[in-house]
Structures are given as C-alpha cells and as structure tokens.
Amino acid sequence: MSDPVRSDGRETRSLIRAARPSLSLTVLSLIAFATLIGLGLWQVERRTWKLALIDRVEQRVHAAARPIPSPASWPTVTAANDEYRHVAVTGHFLHDRETLVQAVTEEGPGYWVLTPLERSDGTLVLINRGFVPSERRDASMRRDGNQDGRVEITGLLRMTEPKGGFLRNNDPVHGRWYSRDVAAIAAARDLDGVAPFFIDADAGSQAGNGPIGGLTVVRFPNNHLIYALTWFALAFMLAGRLFVTFGGGLFRRKRFVHEPAGGSDAVARRTGSDAGTIVEPT
Structure with missing residues (x-):
C-alpha cells in the first residue's frame, strides 16, 4: 500500500518545480x-x-555680435562649438542669385530668402535675410527691400542643412528647396568660396518691403x-x-496542517526527514 503522506510530498515538490521558470x-x-x-x-x-x-x-544667442570665423577656420566650424553664435559680417548682396527655401513660420507659410553676401576678400556668406509670404516670392515685388551697397548684417550662425527637409529632397534643377543646404545652393547658383554655414539675420534687418528677419526658433x-x-x-x-x-x-511562514485524529486521512505522528502530516488528537 502506498504512503499517502509521502505521495503528497512528492506531488507538492513536483508542483513547486513546475512553477519555477x-x-x-x-x-x-x-x-x-x-x-x-x-x-x-x-x-x-x-x-x-x-x-x-x-x-x-x-x-x-544673447551675447554681443562678433565677427564670423575667418576662412582659414571654416573647416573646423561645428554645430557643437559654433551654432547659434551671434555674429556680424559686412559686404554687399548679390540679389540676382537669391534662393527661396520653403518655410512655415509664425507668420504663416512662405519662403526663406537666402542671398549671397560678398565680402571684401571675395569670399561669400549665405544670409537668410528672413521670411516672405507666398504672394511675395517674386523678387520684382520687393525690390525696395533689397539693400544696395555695403551693409553690415548681424544674426545667428547656423549650420548647413544637407539633403532636404522632412520627407522631401531638394530639387535644384527645378528650383525647389526644402532645406538650407549651403553646398547644394552654392553649386546651383555657381558660387565659389562660400562659407560652410549661413546666417539667420536678426530682427530689424528688414528694409522696405524686404524679408522679415529674427524668426529663428531656438528650441x-x-x-x-x-x-x-x-x-x-x-x-x-x-x-x-x-x-x-x-x-x-x-x-512566508510555515503552516502546519491539523487533521482530527481518527479521520480517514489521519496517520500516526512521525519524526525525521520523512515526517508527514501532523495529527492533533481530539
């Protein structure tokens, strides 16, 4: 005859082992x-x-404007060290080579107007002169805002934005620009000696009916x-x-199972490693 107590112990240990991962x-x-x-x-x-x-x-952003990096240091200009520096640059605009880049600003949808600024040493810097709405994208509608002669521009140094905007690639052949890709714009406009960055013009740089500056979002x-x-x-x-x-x-505290003596499942009290259910006499 099998021992019910020992049989129950084996079953319990089997259940414990089965529950372990x-x-x-x-x-x-x-x-x-x-x-x-x-x-x-x-x-x-x-x-x-x-x-x-x-x-x-x-x-x-809030520091006083300082001269842009010299051409010799342009290869070492990086976003970590230089982006959003408040800088100043002088020269004259090449308005016939401006580039319009699609933009959405607090003023609504429209375009950034990027115009090359030629410095006295012959090098060029792309200036984001600011925003114009779609109805004024044609340069003929804002000629009074095009500054002639020598000008000084202050603004924030920005790093180039290669390849295009979100889910849109620049299309230089058809003049569709979705990001301010300095190298691509320079190639499309046949510009040499262009700085590898551009400058977002400060607010107040607008002249006449020209682009609205100072809309850079720093977030x-x-x-x-x-x-x-x-x-x-x-x-x-x-x-x-x-x-x-x-x-x-x-x-968890150990629990003792108490069964009335004389019951059908009651067994004699044992001691030792194979001790089974503890029976409490009635």
Whole structure:
C-alpha cells in the first residue's frame, strides 16, 4: 500500500518545480532588467548634456555680435562649438542669385530668402535675410527691400542643412528647396568660396518691403527625465516580479496542517526527514 503522506510530498515538490521558470527565461529576465536600468541611466546622462547645451546656446544667442570665423577656420566650424553664435559680417548682396527655401513660420507659410553676401576678400556668406509670404516670392515685388551697397548684417550662425527637409529632397534643377543646404545652393547658383554655414539675420534687418528677419526658433526638446523615469519604473516592475517568483517564499511562514485524529486521512505522528502530516488528537 502506498504512503499517502509521502505521495503528497512528492506531488507538492513536483508542483513547486513546475512553477519555477526555466533557466533561459530567468537569464532573459535579468538581461532585460539590466537593459532597462542602463536605458534609464543613459537618459539621465542625456538630460545633463541637454541642459548644458541649452545653457550654452542661451549664452551665445544673447551675447554681443562678433565677427564670423575667418576662412582659414571654416573647416573646423561645428554645430557643437559654433551654432547659434551671434555674429556680424559686412559686404554687399548679390540679389540676382537669391534662393527661396520653403518655410512655415509664425507668420504663416512662405519662403526663406537666402542671398549671397560678398565680402571684401571675395569670399561669400549665405544670409537668410528672413521670411516672405507666398504672394511675395517674386523678387520684382520687393525690390525696395533689397539693400544696395555695403551693409553690415548681424544674426545667428547656423549650420548647413544637407539633403532636404522632412520627407522631401531638394530639387535644384527645378528650383525647389526644402532645406538650407549651403553646398547644394552654392553649386546651383555657381558660387565659389562660400562659407560652410549661413546666417539667420536678426530682427530689424528688414528694409522696405524686404524679408522679415529674427524668426529663428531656438528650441531643444528635453523629455529625458520622463524617459528615464519610464525605464526605471519598468525595471522596478520587472524586479518585483522576479522577487515574487524567486524570493517570495522565503518570507512566508510555515503552516502546519491539523487533521482530527481518527479521520480517514489521519496517520500516526512521525519524526525525521520523512515526517508527514501532523495529527492533533481530539
């Protein structure tokens, strides 16, 4: 005759083993936890970097205008070190070689007017003179806004925008421009010695019926704290699940099953490693 107590013990141990996750699932869970923590820490680092960037750009934008970098240093101009610097440049405009780039601003849809400015040394700098609405895209409608002779322009140094805008490629052949790609515009307008950056003209640079300057949007999305909290929350949720699976039983109190003596399932009290159900006499 089989021992009901020992049979129940074997069944219980089998159920416990069946409830435990496989080794592969355990390893994947630990890897996922480490990955989530890593992503959270990365977002914290990104937030620190973004705050430093915002502070640095704010200082550049509101600083006094300084001369643009010399041609010798143009190859070393970078977004990290130079973009949004408040700069000044003098020369005369080549209005017959302007380029219109599609834009949407607080003034509505229209175009940026990019005009080459020739300096005394013969080098050129593309100046984003500002915005014109679609009904004034034709240069003949704003000739009184075209400044002649030597002018001084102040504005923000901007890096070139190669290839095109969002889901749109520049089409130089048909004169369709969706981004301010300095190299492509220079090639299309047959310009030599052009700086690898352009300048967004300040507000107040408008003359007559010319383009409206000072519409540069300086905005850096900073959602890194939200992302970091999300990754950490997911990591702690996973850790809680792992704790319940592997460690929860360590804190449960042992329970003794009491059965009335003389019942059909009652057995004699035993001691030792194979002790079964404890029977309480009535």
